[in-house]
Amino acid sequence: MCPSVPLPSPCPPGILFPYSSPQLWGRAALQPPVLLPTQRRTFSNNKILVELDTSSGVATMKFKSPPVNSLSLDFLTEFCISLEKLENDRACRALIITSAIPRIFSSGLDIMEMFGKSTEHYAEFWRAVQEMWLRLYGSSMVTVAAINGSSPAGGCLIALSCDYRIMVENPKYVIGLNEAQLGIVAPFWFKDTFVNTVGHRVAERSLQLGLLHPVTEAHQIGLVDEVVPEEKLQEKAAAVVAQWLALPDHARQLTKSMMRKAVLDHMLAHREEDIQNFVKFISKDSIQKSLSMYMEMLKKKKS
Numbered sequence: 001m002c003p004s005v006p007l008p009s010p011c012p013p014g015i016l017f018p019y020s021s022p023q024l025w026g027r028a029a030l031q032p033p034v035l036l037p038t039q040r041r042t043f044s045n046n047k048i049l050v051e052l053d054t055s056s057g058v059a060t061m062k063f064k065s066p067p068v069n070s071l072s073l074d075f076l077t078e079f080c081i082s083l084e085k086l087e088n089d090r091a092c093r094a095l096i097i098t099s100a101i102p103r104i105f106s107s108g109l110d111i112m113e114m115f116g117k118s119t120e121h122y123a124e125f126w127r128a129v130q131e132m133w134l135r136l137y138g139s140s141m142v143t144v145a146a147i148n149g150s151s152p153a154g155g156c157l158i159a160l161s162c163d164y165r166i167m168v169e170n171p172k173y174v175i176g177l178n179e180a181q182l183g184i185v186a187p188f189w190f191k192d193t194f195v196n197t198v199g200h201r202v203a204e205r206s207l208q209l210g211l212l213h214p215v216t217e218a219h220q221i222g223l224v225d226e227v228v229p230e231e232k233l234q235e236k237a238a239a240v241v242a243q244w245l246a247l248p249d250h251a252r253q254l255t256k257s258m259m260r261k262a263v264l265d266h267m268l269a270h271r272e273e274d275i276q277n278f279v280k281f282i283s284k285d286s287i288q289k290s291l292s293m294y295m296e297m298l299k300k301k302k303s
């Protein structure tokens with residue numbers, strides 16, 4: 001067992017603290033460097049599979065919710081539970097997120113959760129979306145998105161919330177915050193997470209046009225950090241994680257907290273207001289009509 005680690009003092013008021021227990025910091029990093037046999041711990045539900053290699057401290061999370069890994073309320077709940085389990089596991093220092101569904105990383109928020117439902121449902125759903133982002137963006141683990149398929153809107157947010165993004169080179173895959181194309185608006189914390197990754201000008205253009213960027217372009221604008229052939233994805237993700245884990249956990253975690261604190265604090269301070277704004281916005285007839293037309297368009301595309 002890893003001994004509990006004293007908090008760095010004075011304790012910075014970073015968002016990482018409410019979402020990860022400070023006494024867990026250091027985790028496997030502070031254990032003596034003994035060679036342990038590879039040990040795997042697996043847990044799974046019907047949406048997500050998690051495999052933790054306790055000898056390296058690296059967990060791999062696979063989204064497995066057909067047909068397109070859309071982020072339904074159930075999916076978000078399972079995602080948050082899985083994140084919490086890993087965050088609280090002393091043996092886990094890093095997380096690789098990928099998809100078990102061919103060609104799709106995640107299709108973003110489940111549009112059916114935002115269509116034709118009660119205001120109570122919209123509020124519950126939006127709180128779950130916020131919770132997912134707070135946990136992932138505020139995670140004390142090293143997080144790498146291994147993006148093996150298209151990743152629009154909420155799917156892109158998941159990737160943006162990680163520390164590093166590696167995408168498979170495939171001319172058919174796209175990634176971006178395309179909310180404007182659906183007639184909806186990316187909330188301020190989606191926008192802030194995007195700006196923190198690609199910068200203001202690129203984000204402004206991309207958001208206003210609701211662009212879904214092909215992989216090469218996503219790499220050029222800094223939306224993804226690396227592009228690799230499919231067969232190299234897991235190997236690359238493992239190498240990136242190893243590089244990040246070579247640093248002392250507390251230094252990396254405090255730096256991460258410092259970089260992300262303003263955006264996380266802003267959202268926490270406006271969380272209830274953001275839920276009210278979402279409910280009001282999504283309940284509008286005009287927005288419901290836009291979503292309905294978008295779903296129709298998706299179905300027509302198939303036939």
Ligand SMILES: CCCCC/C=C\C/C=C\C=C\CC(=O)SCCNC(=O)CCNC(=O)[C@H](O)C(C)(C)COP(=O)(O)OP(=O)(O)OC[C@H]1O[C@@H](n2cnc3c(N)ncnc32)[C@H](O)[C@@H]1OP(=O)(O)O
Binds near residue numbers: 107108111152302
């Ligand atoms: C001013 C105040 C502002 C306050 C804030 C307000 C609002 C913010 C609100 C919301 C923010 C939302 C963010 C989002 O994430 S919205 C979701 C955006 N997602 C998309 O646009 C993706 C749409 N899907 C696709 O482009 C393709 O499906 C995809 C490329 C993912 C896969 O293509 P493929 O050809 O393989 O598969 P399809 O046949 O298209 O799809 C299969 C099946 O799945 C259904 N589906 C796809 N995506 C979704 C989805 N996101 N939600 C629900 N269902 C989805 C699709 O309709 C098909 O269904 P069926 O026909 O088989 O029944």
